[in-house]
Amino acid sequence: MPDRRHLLLIGGGHAHVEVLRQFGEAPLPGWRVTLLTREAHSPYSGMLPGVIAGLYRPAQALIDITALAARCGVGLVLDRATGIDPAARRVRRADGADLAWDLLSIDTGATPDTSTPGAAEHALPLKPIDALLPRLQALADGRSVAVVGGGAAGFEVALALRRRAPVALVAGASGLLPGFPEALRQRAARALAQRGVTLVAGRNVAAVAPGALHFVDAPTLRAAALVWATGAAAAPWLAETGLSGTGLARDARGFLVVDECLRARPDIFAAGDVASFPGGLPKAGVFAVRQGPVLAANLRAVAAGQAPRPYVPQTDYLRLLSLGDGRALGTRNGLVFGGRWVWWLKDRIDRRFIARYQ
Ligand SMILES: Cc1cc2nc3c(=O)[nH]c(=O)nc-3n(C[C@H](O)[C@H](O)[C@H](O)COP(=O)(O)OP(=O)(O)OC[C@H]3O[C@@H](n4cnc5c(N)ncnc54)[C@H](O)[C@@H]3O)c2cc1C
Numbered sequence: 001m002p003d004r005r006h007l008l009l010i011g012g013g014h015a016h017v018e019v020l021r022q023f024g025e026a027p028l029p030g031w032r033v034t035l036l037t038r039e040a041h042s043p044y045s046g047m048l049p050g051v052i053a054g055l056y057r058p059a060q061a062l063i064d065i066t067a068l069a070a071r072c073g074v075g076l077v078l079d080r081a082t083g084i085d086p087a088a089r090r091v092r093r094a095d096g097a098d099l100a101w102d103l104l105s106i107d108t109g110a111t112p113d114t115s116t117p118g119a120a121e122h123a124l125p126l127k128p129i130d131a132l133l134p135r136l137q138a139l140a141d142g143r144s145v146a147v148v149g150g151g152a153a154g155f156e157v158a159l160a161l162r163r164r165a166p167v168a169l170v171a172g173a174s175g176l177l178p179g180f181p182e183a184l185r186q187r188a189a190r191a192l193a194q195r196g197v198t199l200v201a202g203r204n205v206a207a208v209a210p211g212a213l214h215f216v217d218a219p220t221l222r223a224a225a226l227v228w229a230t231g232a233a234a235a236p237w238l239a240e241t242g243l244s245g246t247g248l249a250r251d252a253r254g255f256l257v258v259d260e261c262l263r264a265r266p267d268i269f270a271a272g273d274v275a276s277f278p279g280g281l282p283k284a285g286v287f288a289v290r291q292g293p294v295l296a297a298n299l300r301a302v303a304a305g306q307a308p309r310p311y312v313p314q315t316d317y318l319r320l321l322s323l324g325d326g327r328a329l330g331t332r333n334g335l336v337f338g339g340r341w342v343w344w345l346k347d348r349i350d351r352r353f354i355a356r357y358q
Contacts, residue, residue, distance in 0.1 A: 004032045007299060008091060008101035009074075010081045011108035012037035012065045014044075014285050015271035017357045018292025019105070019299065024072025028303050034075040036091065036099060040066045043129040045285055046350045049156035051133065053163050053324040058133055063357045081108065082237050086248055086268065103267055105299060106256065110232035110273035110283050112149075118208035119148075123228035126153055136161075136227075144168070146213055146221055148205055149229030150176045152284075152321055155188060157229055159324035162197050168221060170213060171201040172230070179282070180319070183336040184329060191323050191338075232273055232283040251276040260310035262295055266302070271295045277313070286317050289353070320346040 007028065009016050012035060023033055047061035069076040080094040090098045111127055114120040124135055126149075143165055147158040150171025158169040169176075169192060176192075176199060177185045192199050200221060207214040213221040234254030248264050249257040255276035258264050262271050272288030281287050291311055298308035320330045320342060328343040329336070 004030055005102040005303070006100065007031050007033045007103045007105070007303065008099055009033065009035045010037070010091060010104070010106045011272075011274070012039075012042040012063070013107035013109050013272045013274075014288035015292040015295050016105070016107040017042065017063055017065075017068065018289070019296040020068055020072045020074050021357060022293070022296040022300075023074060024068075027073055028300060031103075031303050032075065033073075034077060034099065035065070035069055036077045036079060036081055036093065037065060038078070038080050038128070039130050040064070040078055041130065043133075044350070044354050045129060045153070046346075047354065048129055048133075049153075049160040049322045049324065050347075050350075052136060052157060052160035053322070055322075055324075055326070060351075061354070063354065068357055080237070086265065089267070103269075103299065103303060105269040105271070105295065106264075106274055107270070107272045107288065107295075108235060108238070108274050109288075110255070111235045112228050113231050113233035114228060115233070116205055116208060116230075119205075119228055119230075122208045122210050123148065123226040125228045126157065142166075143224035144222075145225045145227060146170055146223035147227045147229055148172075148213065149231070150174065150178065150201065151229070151231065152177065152319070154227075154229035155192075156322050156324070157227060158197050159192070159195060159322070161227070162195050163324055165225075166196070168198040168200055168223060170205060170221065171199060172204045173202065175201045177321075181331055181334055181336055184331045187329055187336065187338055188321070191329065195323070195325070235274070238274065261298055261308035262291060262311055263298070263308060269295060269299060277311075281313055287313060290314065320349070322346060 041062040044061050050056045051061050081091050082094050083092040112125040145161050145165045146168045147154050148170045158167050161167050203215050205213045206216045239254045256264050256270045258270050258275045262269050264270050271291040273283045294311040301308050316333050318332045322328050326343050328346050329338040330342045
């Protein structure tokens with residue numbers, strides 16, 4: 001059917017797997033759908049610390065994109081997008097080929113901010129996660145590790161790695177778990193101390209060298225392996241795409257500006273970490289997950305010539321942090337809690353999420 005219009009989805013992130021699932025249940029009449037994504041398995045980051053800690057097998061935390069796309073009647077291209085030409089409505093791929101689209105949706109996530117000198121060359125970034133897992137597994141047991149980044153990901157990964165190596169967590173100037181309630185931050189610091197993770201808080205890393213973190217006003221910290229888990233930055237391919245005169249805008253950090261309906265332009269949607277939502281949202285998977293059903297409904301509406309509806313972010317959400325040993329800490333609405341039952345809850349939520357797509 002040569003006259004069918006084309007919806008192109010870039011990135012197999014948390015929002016797009018839901019779009020695929022919904023289009024599998026009810027196809028888009030008159031449209032063919034293609035997913036262009038980097039790899040055949042999309043990792044679910046919520047379970048990654050559990051994989052590192054040995055609580056899950058890697059396969060348990062992966063969504064088989066090839067199988068999901070086939071089941072949902074969506075075409076699949078395994079490649080990397082390297083640029084968008086919004087005027088010509090084409091997306092460039094790493095292998096040099098182009099893909100044309102009538103409607104585009106982007107869910108390619110973010111990348112760790114490795115702007116500190118030497119970080120990109122000498123530290124192991126947490127993303128892409130598929131590249132991280134084999135490299136982490138190659139770390140010889142017992143060698144010392146320094147994890148840089150005091151947010152949720154750095155905290156969980158430091159505790160997960162502690163099961164196999166001496167670990168220092170470098171939390172930077174904003175300290176451990178900025179943005180979390182004070183009571184949770186204190187419990188988290190105690191959890192690190194009880195498990196033998198050294199916390200280095202209060203100063204940012206100034207430069208990275210092989211096996212060494214340099215500070216302006218403190219002694220160099222040495223470790224056999226350096227893991228980089230600092231805040232999210234926009235992926236270089238997006239920053240390098242020339243957008244002037246295309247009706248698309250990026251925010252100060254390089255993320256794609258969208259409106260309340262997740263639209264960057266009438267024919268381009270974006271969701272998850274790659275999108276800059278009005279008023280700003282934390283770069284957290286929970287938002288990408290919640291945007292999935294709205295994105296699916298809006299793509300369906302626009303494909304049928306109807307108006308999209310706004311996405312309304314939740315004002316507070318349940319945040320759960322694995323301690324790497326079958327316990328977890330959690331917070332919601334200012335309440336702070338912890339223990340084995342919190343891990344049980346996190347495990348249940350994560351397994352239920354991934355089962356929808358496996
Ligand atoms: C260790 C760790 C633990 C975390 N734990 C939590 C947690 O417990 N709760 C929480 O809310 N958040 C957590 N986060 C944050 C969470 O991972 C992100 O916010 C979330 O993954 C964002 O989802 P997304 O859909 O935007 O993109 P992603 O999940 O990053 O998916 C992006 C997809 O796009 C593909 N892609 C990327 N670039 C291209 C390209 N150029 N071309 C084609 N395809 C591309 C990738 O292969 C991937 O499939 C954690 C992060 C880490 C690193």
